[in-house]
Amino acid sequence: xxxxxxxxxxxxxxxxxxxxxxxxxxxxxxxxxxxxxxxxxxxxxxxxxxxxxxxxxxxxxxxxxxxxxxxxxxxxxxxxxxxxxxxxxxxxxxxxxxxxxxxxxxxxxxxxxx
Amino acid sequence: xxxxxxxxxxxxxxxxxxxxxxxxxxxxxxxxxxxxxxxxxxxxxxxxxxxxxxxxxxxxxxxxxxxxxxxxxxxxxxxxxxxxxxxxxxxxxxxxxxxxxxxxxxxxxx
Numbered sequence: 001x002x003x004x005x006x007x008x009x010x011x012x013x014x015x016x017x018x019x020x021x022x023x024x025x026x027x028x029x030x031x032x033x034x035x036x037x038x039x040x041x042x043x044x045x046x047x048x049x050x051x052x053x054x055x056x057x058x059x060x061x062x063x064x065x066x067x068x069x070x071x072x073x074x075x076x077x078x079x080x081x082x083x084x085x086x087x088x089x090x091x092x093x094x095x096x097x098x099x100x101x102x103x104x105x106x107x108x109x110x111x112x113x114x
Numbered sequence: 115x116x117x118x119x120x121x122x123x124x125x126x127x128x129x130x131x132x133x134x135x136x137x138x139x140x141x142x143x144x145x146x147x148x149x150x151x152x153x154x155x156x157x158x159x160x161x162x163x164x165x166x167x168x169x170x171x172x173x174x175x176x177x178x179x180x181x182x183x184x185x186x187x188x189x190x191x192x193x194x195x196x197x198x199x200x201x202x203x204x205x206x207x208x209x210x211x212x213x214x215x216x217x218x219x220x221x222x223x224x
Contacts, residue, residue, distance in 0.1 A: 004157075033212075035214075041216060042199075042201055042214030042215055042216055042217050043158060043214045044214070045212060045213055045214075091157050091158075093157070093158075101146060101148040101163060101203060101205060101212055102148070102160050102163060103158075103160060103212070104160065105157025105158050105159070106157055107156070107157060108157055
């Protein structure tokens with residue numbers, strides 16, 4: 001079956017612009033997670049949802065970052081007024097069970113802020 | 115305070131068994147031990163999860179001693195394609211606090 005998909009796969013934007021990253025989880029998966037991964041490091045947790053409810057946003061770096069999952073399926077991570085330090089791979093994952101450690105990851109969106 | 119400690123890197127040769135040990139001295143009663151594999155340019159992939167003793171699947175085995183303060187991921191007869199970063203995570207399977215560390219970079223040589 002179809003796995004987790006993310007779009008765009010690559011995004012280059014100028015400093016100060018807003019970007020929206022999309023995640024389409026595996027059908028029927030209850031929970032959806034966002035991570036950020038720098039080169040050579042493990043994924044860093046940002047936030048997650050059970051259905052449409054955002055459960056934990058403690059990992060969001062600052063208030064320029066926000067996420068939503070309005071219908072409990074597709075999610076969007078938005079970064080406002082991007083800065084060069086936001087450049088990273090942004091990964092989305094989903095799980096069948098709520099808040100599960102068995103997560104399935106998408107291919108990621110490589111964000112470059114120039 | 116890091117929840118897990120694992121070697122930064124390991125080298126092996128094709129056909130050998132590889133054992134990667136993870137220390138988690140402060141593991142809680144409700145915590146499970148989960149391992150992920152990540153190939154370059156791909157997202158992490160769930161390998162195996164266990165609570166105690168031994169768990170085996172088609173990819174790996176996970177050995178957990180009685181005190182649960184450590185665990186060992188065992189990969190039988192590795193091939194070049196097993197070259198990847200392996201992450202050990204510890205946490206409550208019903209309360210998402212999944213935090214990846216730096217992982218163990220395994221390099222399999224011919």
